[in-house]
Amino acid sequence: MNGDFFDRLDAELAELTRQGAHLTAGDSVCRRAGRLARRGVAFALVAVTLAAALVSEFPASASGHGEVAQALTAQRL
Amino acid sequence: MMGLVRDRARWSDAQLLAAIARCDDRAFSAFYRRHLSLVVGWCARRADPELAADLTAEVFAAVLIGAARYEPTHESAAGWLLGIARNVLGHSVRRGQVDGRARRRLGASPLTVEDDDLARVLELADDQASSAGALLAGLPVDERLAVRARVIDERDYGEIARSLGCSEMVIRKRVSRGLARLRAQMAS
Numbered sequence: 001m002n003g004d005f006f007d008r009l010d011a012e013l014a015e016l017t018r019q020g021a022h023l024t025a026g027d028s029v030c031r032r033a034g035r036l037a038r039r040g041v042a043f044a045l046v047a048v049t050l051a052a053a054l055v056s057e058f059p060a061s062a063s064g065h066g067e068v069a070q071a072l073t074a075q076r077l
Numbered sequence: 078m079m080g081l082v083r084d085r086a087r088w089s090d091a092q093l094l095a096a097i098a099r100c101d102d103r104a105f106s107a108f109y110r111r112h113l114s115l116v117v118g119w120c121a122r123r124a125d126p127e128l129a130a131d132l133t134a135e136v137f138a139a140v141l142i143g144a145a146r147y148e149p150t151h152e153s154a155a156g157w158l159l160g161i162a163r164n165v166l167g168h169s170v171r172r173g174q175v176d177g178r179a180r181r182r183l184g185a186s187p188l189t190v191e192d193d194d195l196a197r198v199l200e201l202a203d204d205q206a207s208s209a210g211a212l213l214a215g216l217p218v219d220e221r222l223a224v225r226a227r228v229i230d231e232r233d234y235g236e237i238a239r240s241l242g243c244s245e246m247v248i249r250k251r252v253s254r255g256l257a258r259l260r261a262q263m264a265s
Contacts, residue, residue: 005194006117006201009134010109013141016183018102022141025182 086111090154091147098145109137112158117198118205119162126198130190131175136162138179152260212259220255227252 003011016022085093085107093111096104116136120129139161147157168176180187209229213221226237227248234252238245 004197005130005188005190006113006133006197008188009137010106012185012188013109013137013183014102014105016185017097017100017105017141020100021183021185022098022144023100025142025179025184 089149089152091149094140094144094147094154097141098147105141108140108154112155114201114205114208115155116158116162117201118209119159120166121198121202123166126195127190128175129198129202130194132162132165132169134185134188135165135169135176135179138183138185139165142179142182153263212262215262216255216258220251220258223248223251224255224259228256 085096085101085104088096088104088107090108090111093104093108097108113133116133117129120132120136123129124132136158140158143161147154150156165176165179168178213225216224222241223237226232226240227234234245234248238248241248
């Protein structure tokens with residue numbers, strides 16, 4: 001490519017236009033957005049599953065009764 | 078090739094951008110040549126010549142990506158183009174380096190700015206300043222001051238009104254009338 005910076009820039013971007021690079025660039029943004037959305041949903045599902053597992057494993061702690069029970073036991077002792 | 082680019086030089090900005098979105102490389106060259114000095118001049122007023130060249134490259138790469146989303150509101154796409162330039166500059170300032178996202182997305186190879194190119198930046202910026210100056214010189218003084226302060230120096234209406242000693246409404250009218258007159262001058 002000859003010419004100054006701006007001639008080279010013109011030639012390069014015109015060539016990318018001809019190749020349709022902007023169409024692929026748009027696709028890659030959509031793909032990235034889709035990937036981010038999927039990751040977000042997966043993260044939310046994992047968080048909900050973990051919370052549900054914790055609640056089912058320690059129901060008293062989840063409702064706050066665990067601390068009361070411990071306090072009563074401590075008083076009795 | 079040159080003949081076809083010249084042929085497209087008669088197209089409106091909206092037609093060129095629609096053609097760019099359809100992968101018309103000659104339309105891109107025509108649009109680029111039409112607005113190059115505007116973008117270089119705008120960037121050179123805000124950055125040194127080397128950065129101005131780099132910013133210009135990023136602006137036109139972003140034009141290529143955004144061409145399909147262009148919605149014509151005026152005969153010229155200059156406002157849209159300078160909006161892109163403002164975004165590129167703002168992002169570059171925040172990151173402390175020239176934004177290169179559009180060029181990366183396109184897979185463009187990096188272009189180096191040589192010493193001779195710096196003189197070309199200044200030349201293009203002067204072209205832009207003299208053509209803008211010539212157009213502005215054709216306006217009545219009050220409109221010229223208002224348009225220069227608002228469009229070129231990008232000052233707030235309130236600030237311009239205070240410095241010129243009149244109301245914000247008057248300044249808005251002067252800018253609007255001045256821009257309409259400039260559009261008419263450019264069309265003729």
